Amino acid sequence: MELGTLIVVGLVIIVALIFDFTNGFHDTANAMATSIATGALKPKTAVAAAGILNLIGAFLSVEVAKTISGGLINEDVVTIAPEFILAGLIGAILWNLLTWLVGLPSSSSHALFGGLVGAVIVGAGVAGVNFGAVVTKIILPSVISVIVAGLAAYTATKLIALITKGMNPEKIESGFRHGQTVTACLVALSHGTNDAQKTMGIITLTLVAVGMQTPGSSPELWVVAVCGFTIALGTYMGGWRVIRTLGKGLTEINTPQGFAAEASSATTILVSSHLGFALSTTQVCSGSIIGTGLGTKGNEVNWSVAKRMVIAWIVTFPAAGLIGAFTCLFTRFGTAGTIFIVLMGLVVGFIIFRLSRRNPVNAMNVNERADVKINAASDSGSHSDGPTSGSGSNPGSTSSPGSHSGGGSGNDFSTATAAA
Amino acid sequence: MQELIMQEATGFITVLLTAVIVAGLIATLYATGLRLWEKGTEGGAIVARVASIGCFAACVAVVLFALWLMIPVFH
Numbered sequence: 001m002e003l004g005t006l007i008v009v010g011l012v013i014i015v016a017l018i019f020d021f022t023n024g025f026h027d028t029a030n031a032m033a034t035s036i037a038t039g040a041l042k043p044k045t046a047v048a049a050a051g052i053l054n055l056i057g058a059f060l061s062v063e064v065a066k067t068i069s070g071g072l073i074n075e076d077v078v079t080i081a082p083e084f085i086l087a088g089l090i091g092a093i094l095w096n097l098l099t100w101l102v103g104l105p106s107s108s109s110h111a112l113f114g115g116l117v118g119a120v121i122v123g124a125g126v127a128g129v130n131f132g133a134v135v136t137k138i139i140l141p142s143v144i145s146v147i148v149a150g151l152a153a154y155t156a157t158k159l160i161a162l163i164t165k166g167m168n169p170e171k172i173e174s175g176f177r178h179g180q181t182v183t184a185c186l187v188a189l190s191h192g193t194n195d196a197q198k199t200m201g202i203i204t205l206t207l208v209a210v211g212m213q214t215p216g217s218s219p220e221l222w223v224v225a226v227c228g229f230t231i232a233l234g235t236y237m238g239g240w241r242v243i244r245t246l247g248k249g250l251t252e253i254n255t256p257q258g259f260a261a262e263a264s265s266a267t268t269i270l271v272s273s274h275l276g277f278a279l280s281t282t283q284v285c286s287g288s289i290i291g292t293g294l295g296t297k298g299n300e301v302n303w304s305v306a307k308r309m310v311i312a313w314i315v316t317f318p319a320a321g322l323i324g325a326f327t328c329l330f331t332r333f334g335t336a337g338t339i340f341i342v343l344m345g346l347v348v349g350f351i352i353f354r355l356s357r358r359n360p361v362n363a364m365n366v367n368e369r370a371d372v373k374i375n376a377a378s379d380s381g382s383h384s385d386g387p388t389s390g391s392g393s394n395p396g397s398t399s400s401p402g403s404h405s406g407g408g409s410g411n412d413f414s415t416a417t418a419a420a
Numbered sequence: 421m422q423e424l425i426m427q428e429a430t431g432f433i434t435v436l437l438t439a440v441i442v443a444g445l446i447a448t449l450y451a452t453g454l455r456l457w458e459k460g461t462e463g464g465a466i467v468a469r470v471a472s473i474g475c476f477a478a479c480v481a482v483v484l485f486a487l488w489l490m491i492p493v494f495h
Contacts, residue, residue: 060493061491140428144432151440152442153443155444155447159448163451163455164455171454175454175457186483186486193492260443263446263450267439267442270489270490271442274489276431277435
């Protein structure tokens with residue numbers, strides 16, 4: 001095998017794993033944001049549970065996806081070269097990081113598909129893209145997931161309020177805490193069975209494409225293990241910025257609302273995927289939280305946050321597509337160009353990470369505010385953990401007694417950059 | 421084309437109804453379980469307590485069914 005191909009395959013695997021990591025840490029919020037917001041679980045416990053369940057989920061379901069693009073790209077007409085996959089992955093990673101920086105939930109799969117489609121348009125022409133599938137698999141499901149999950153959560157919230165009317169509020173609060181924990185764990189497990197598989201699929205199909213694995217075979221054990229551990233690690237690191245927006249930014253959540261939202265999310269995800277109508281976990285979970293906010297008397301949904309979130313969903317596919325398309329331009333310069341775009345991706349990723357350090361959100365301060373700002377200037381109450389990410393070595397960096405976990409989460413992304 | 425739209429619309433309505441009914445059912449069962457449990461502990465009514473355990477058992481059954489759906493080995 002040529003050295004160039006080998007390098008590209010190696011890069012695809014590494015970049016796919018970085019995507020897997022961002023996928024995990026961007027989506028922790030889906031399962032755990034409401035549990036963290038209501039205090040049903042301690043922040044660190046919540047992300048640890050979600051991480052473990054993602055790992056278990058990764059091993060439970062190892063059916064490889066038949067196509068990388070899920071029908072969005074006419075794979076009969078266009079062969080998806082490893083370079084396209086690489087460009088698509090970089091588009092998805094950068095979009096995931098950008099939305100994380102501003103604390104907005106967005107679908108990792110839409111970002112991945114957007115990046116791929118953008119790369120294919122530049123690399124192989126518009127004919128390669130199945131635009132009908134873009135409508136039925138990306139645009140329609142976005143609208144549907146919010147309506148279905150929102151209505152389910154609204155109904156569940158109303159029913160709970162009706163049945164528990166007149167009960168001791170403390171008993172209601174503690175009673176739903178257990179239910180909320182169980183439903184949140186179900187969402188985390190289903191995330192592992194779906195999302196880790198995406199990266200496994202990409203790596204396996206790339207290995208098949210270059211003849212290093214027989215077509216139609218299951219993923220190698222090392223692929224399953226590495227993908228599972230990477231998504232679990234990402235989940236454990238916790239995208240605290242997104243967790244804050246979903247848990248605190250959209251509406252006030254107590255344990256009955258959290259239970260209603262998580263139960264509706266788990267139900268919607270399972271029902272839709274078993275009726276062949278797979279919906280985005282991120283959009284389902286956000287829809288549930290909005291629904292439960294609407295269903296609670298005297299509770300308001302923060303529509304400005306909801307609006308920003310919806311805009312982020314609409315923009316995800318084309319924005320990741322643009323980055324993917326731009327990135328794909330450079331792959332025309334052969335292996336050197338491919339290495340260049342990976343390095344550029346790392347640099348941009350690092351810049352985003354540094355920007356996030358201006359106003360870090362972590363396990364300690366996730367519930368302190370409802371908004372995520374990039375500049376800390378207006379946020380005097382934040383636990384600033386020093387100008388460098390190496391502050392974990394400085395024991396005096398946080399004044400709180402839990403400086404162990406403060407230091408750990410202060411470094412929540414340095415592992416990613418180190419791994420990158 | 422029209423057939424495709426009909427197919428999508430039917431799928432959407434099925435998902436919508438199933439999700440709303442199932443989520444409503446889980447919420448009803450769990451909330452009723454809590455309510456009856458409170459009644460059972462306060463008044464000592466054994467019937468309420470048994471009914472409450474019945475509700476929670478139904479919730480556990482729903483969770484087990486969800487796990488069965490999620491894990492491909494089972495089907």
